[in-house]
Amino acid sequence: MKVPVSITINGRVCEHEVEPRTLLVHFIRDLAGLTGTKVGCDTSQCGSCTVLIDGVSAKSCTTLAAQADGAGITTIEGLGDGEQLHPLQESFWNKHGLQCGFCTPGMILASHELLRTNASPSEAEIRHGLEGNLCRCTGYENIVRAVRDAAGAMAQE
Amino acid sequence: MSSRIFGSGIRRREDPRLITGSATYTHDIVLPGMVHAVMLRSSHAHARITRIDTEQAKAAPGVLAVYTGADIEGALQPMPCAWLLPDSDLKIAAYPCIASDVVRYTGDIVAVVVAEQPSQGYDALDLIEVDYEPLPSVTDPEAAAADGAPQLHADIEGNQAFHWTVAGGDADAAFAEAEASGVVIKERILQQRLIPNAMEPRGAVAQYSRATGELTLWNTTQNPHILRFLCSVVTGIPEDKLRVIAPEVGGGFGSKIAAYPADFVTVFCSKQLGRPVKWIETRSENYQATTHGRDHVQDVELAATKDGKITGLRCTVHAGMGAYLSTAAPGIPTILHGLMLSGCYTIPALKEDVYGVYTNGVPVEAYRGAGRPEATFMLERLIDMLAGELGMDPADVRRRNFIPKFDDGHKVITTLNYDSGDYPGALDKLLEHTGYAGLRAQQAAGPVNGKYLGLGLSSYVEICGLGPSQVAGAIGFQGGLWESAIVRFHPTGKVHVFIGASPHGQGEETTFAQIVASEIGVSSDDVKIFHGDTDATPMGWGTYGSRTTAVGGAALAVAVRKIRDKAKVLAAHLLEASVDDMEYEDGKFFVKGSPDKAKTIQDIALMANVAWDLPEGMEAGLEASTFYDPPNFVFPYGAHLAVVEVDTATGDVELKGYTALDDCGPQINPTIVEGQVHGGVVQGIGQALWEGAAYDDSGQLVTGSMLDYALPRADRLPPIDVISTVTRSPHHPLGVKGIGEAGTIASTAAVYNAVMDALKPLGVKRVDMPFTPERVWRAIQDAKGA
Incomplete structure (x- = not known):
């Protein structure tokens, strides 16, 4: 049995009939063809699959596509406006907040959530806010710097 | 600008595709x-x-x-x-x-x-x-080597994959003398099995x-x-x-x-x-x-005089290899471990036996540092124990035994010839930068609210930039260890570079463009680096062992210098001058004394490609290819300090501060170097404090998911302070060494020593890694009981 699901991803409506067990991350990657969202684990620990559902961050490996029916999703591909990078993307680049890049889409979207709920976080608040996302390359140091930098840039906008 | 690009922390050119989700990983291929x-x-x-x-x-x-x-x-x-x-x-x-x-x-x-x-x-x-x-199954390497252990492979008696030894000097005599009139320190160290977790x-x-x-x-x-x-x-x-x-x-991290x-x-x-x-x-x-790392049971002993001079080192290692020998596995606990046993120190005699043992676990391979963290840890732990035994400061014992500063080669007891280093200088700078004396004074004031301060040092030297190939052959590596580069100038002066190495997060698309720019005066933006496709790139041996910049970067520099030589000849021809009268500066070729009439590298690239007016016998095109086989390894080094606080009520260890001083030679891009150190240090901290793969008695992997295997997270770490010194490698065309593994090689020992330093007043002698609160708390209780 399949269920019809309609999800607006980065402003584009995607309609597919899917098995009820289909995870949102697979809907995004395999059916919408947006592979920026990554799968790094199978226990909801790594956060590589983080996206925004109606503006709020969620791990798309722990969400069924059917649960997101009717929702608006933002993935890493939709974060900037196509011409200009989002300040978070710019800051991750400026502060060397990534190395292999695999955790980066999820890390940027988790940082987006952090700054949405706390526009001016302390270092400890940034570290706490990112503890649900794993990175093996950077030791988090430059990610923390990037988020702090982005908070400053966004405050000036 | 271009002459200063070497050493500039420019942003990585890899990043735009990675931060926008447009990069293509294997999983993304349809x-x-x-x-x-x-x-x-x-x-x-x-x-x-x-x-x-x-x-x-x-x-x-x-x-x-x-x-x-x-x-x-x-x-x-x-x-x-x-x-x-x-x-x-x-x-x-x-x-x-x-x-x-x-x-x-x-x-x-x-x-x-x-x-x-x-x-x-x-x-x-x-x-x-x-x-x-x-x-019946067995996963512990020592148990697998014991009599009566379950046999994994019918034709391999005692599960022994190999028995490798390294020796120099008369270690037994050194120990006999130390038993009689000096000190002998013994320790059993468990280098737990780790999961790389790319x-x-x-x-x-x-x-x-x-x-x-x-x-x-x-x-x-x-x-x-x-x-x-x-x-x-x-x-x-x-x-x-x-x-x-x-x-x-x-x-990758080796996996x-x-x-x-x-x-x-x-x-x-x-x-x-x-x-x-x-x-x-x-x-x-x-x-x-996917391959795991470490898994050593080490029995080590150190002989020294009563004034802290090391006279000998002996060790027996049981290295778990897992169920089969993975591609490079036998070389990791032996060549990359045993040959580095004397570290930064003058040790006149040593002896090591390494038993590679088949166990019913995942095959064990290289994992960031690969053999060198296990060697550094051994030595750095014993030196701290020696300091404790003699009532000396750990820094003073290190100073007493360091190899003095050297610029062009130093042979150690294991036969390696280190390239260059200043180990005392590195430690001194670290201690001054961190206010070590002040921290010791703070510690001497005693615990605050049941929290004990601990300081841990780790001085290290590592072998990397793996090559030369002749050595690779002698040590049984079934391949070469050179690297290659092809540099191709297009008519408009834009450059394509094809390399045999295969970066996967280290940023060489950026640093290699910086090498080209600094060597021949083009903008680094005009250089594109290709890698990772065997049909498009020349043969190369890969990215591991901190060798991509150390060996591949050298290949690239040599190739660009070939281009420069050809360009000089062509420029002389176009300026109707003798080649001997030509000078090169910052992308321009000119006759001595006439810099205003220069031919730029772009002019030369155009003429070489259209080939309308070339000197007699010169081939068209501006392209060079190099296969660079290094004359020796490179030996980066440094000194790290970890500061911890241990809560005696809960056993919780809090890392309060961490400073890394690393010397990888001249830094092409200091921002990227710093990032490599951050990541490396945190992986080593992970081993000391949280990580460990565990099998149960039936050989089931208990730490089978990220729920059970504790990886470092942002909220458990302090800021990592990174400083450096610069010692050129005498044999490298750019003087550079490697930095990918340095952090991991040093940091596990630094954190371990810090925790044991904090626990010293409580009488705790040893705790196995990782320092989970339960283990630390139990060790404190046991020491109280004793």
Whole structure:
């Protein structure tokens, strides 16, 4: 049995009939063809699959596509406006907040959530806010710097 | 600008594709007609397979095929081991791609399902019936070497894969003397098994053409050229019909060096079905079957005089190799470990026995630092214990034994010739920068609210930039260790560079462009670096052992200098001058004294490409190729300090501060160097404080997912302070060394020493890593009881 699901991803409506067990991350990657969202684990620990559902961050490996029916999703591909990078993307680049890049889409979207709920976080608040996302390359140091930098840039906008 | 690009922390050119989600990793590849492979892996650590029934699985929806060990017979050769350690009685166990009679660890492949969709493949796995006759298993390397231990391979007595030794001086005499009139420090160190955890799981996409007999294999590899060679050996597809592509690769840390059975099983499936086949491991599968690191049981002893001068070192290591020998495995606990045993110190005599032991675990391979963290830890721990025994400050014991500063070679007892270093200088600068004396004074004031302060030092030197090839041959490595570069100037002066190495997060697309720019005066923006495709790039041995910049960067520099030489001749011709009268500066060639009439490298590139007016006998084009085989290894070094606070009520360890001083020679891009140190340090901290793979008594991996294996998280770490000194390597064209592994090599020992320093007033003598609160709390209670 399949269920019809309609999800607006980065402003584009995607309609597919899917098995009820289909995870949102697979809907995004395999059916919408947006592979920026990554799968790094199978226990909801790594956060590589983080996206925004109606503006709020969620791990798309722990969400069924059917649960997101009717929702608006933002993935890493939709974060900037196509011409200009989002300040978070710019800051991750400026502060060397990534190395292999695999955790980066999820890390940027988790940082987006952090700054949405706390526009001016302390270092400890940034570290706490990112503890649900794993990175093996950077030791988090430059990610923390990037988020702090982005908070400053966004405050000036 | 261009002359100053070397040493500039410019932003990485890799990043725009990574921060926008437009990079293509192996998992992201979609091909027409592509189907999906999923592996059935053994649920037993050690068992005989008595029956496999795949009929139901074959009939399941979407399933195209199910293959077992019987199906690959003759089609896939056993997995090769590529480091044939000499003089070690090496015994290589047969390592089939799919187990058909006996499984030897819980990740052994038993069958593969190919289905239209991954989900259909996973559903069908449950329909394969396998009858196992369980056999006794063993996962601890020392227990596996003991009499009466379960035997993994019928033809390999005592599970001993090899016995390797290194010796220099008369260690036994040194110990006899120390027993009589000096001090002897003994310790048992458990270097626990670690799971590398590159954030991108491993995977492969195989596309075999029945029409041409050609295979393209996309793979999450650190070394596509080695993989092509090994793929040819295992699958029988000739090298000329094989193309291996490492697309974007999401970290490796050693776990993507090896060739794996699943990669070749995927190739087999594509060949059988005539369709592209994708296999991507799950994270749990990564834990079960992608190589692990460390796993040493070390019994070590140090002889010294009563004033703290080291006179000898002896050790016996049981190194767990897992169920089979992975590609480079035998060289890790031996060559890369034992030859570095004297570290930064003058040690007149040493002796080490390393027993490589088969166990019912995941094969153990290189993991960031690969053998060197295990050597550094051993030495740095014993030195701190010696300091404790003699009532000296650990810094003073280090100073007492350091090799003095040297610029151009220093032979150590293990026969290595270190290139350059100033170990006392590094420690002094670290202590001054961190206010070490003040921290000691703070510690002496006693605990605050039951929290004890601890300081941990770690001085290290490492061997990296792996080459030269002649040495590789002598130590049994079944390959060369040179690197290659092709530099090609286009008519407009833009540059393409093709390298044999295969970066996967280290940023060499940026730093290598900086090398070109600094050597020949083009903008680094005009240089594009190609890597990771065996059809497009020259042969190279891969990215591991901190060798890409150290060896590949040297190849590139030499190639660009060849271009410069040719350009100079052409410029002289165009300016109607003698080559001897020509000068080069910042991308311009001119006759001495006439810099205003210069030919730019862009002018030269155009003329070389159109070839309208070349000197007699000069070939058209502006391109150079180099295969650089280094004359020696490089030896980066440094000194790190960890500051911890241990809560005696809970056993909780809080890392309060961490300072890393590293010397990797001149830094091409200091921002990237700093990032490498951050990541490396945190991986080493992870080993000391949180990480450890655990098997239960039946050989099941208890830490089988990210829920159970504790990785470093942002909220448990302090800011990492990174400083440096600069000592050129005398033999490298750019003077540079390597930085990828330095942090990990130093930091585990620094943190361990810090925690033990904090626990010293409480009488705690030893605790096994990782320092979980429970272990620390129990150690404190036990010490109280004693």
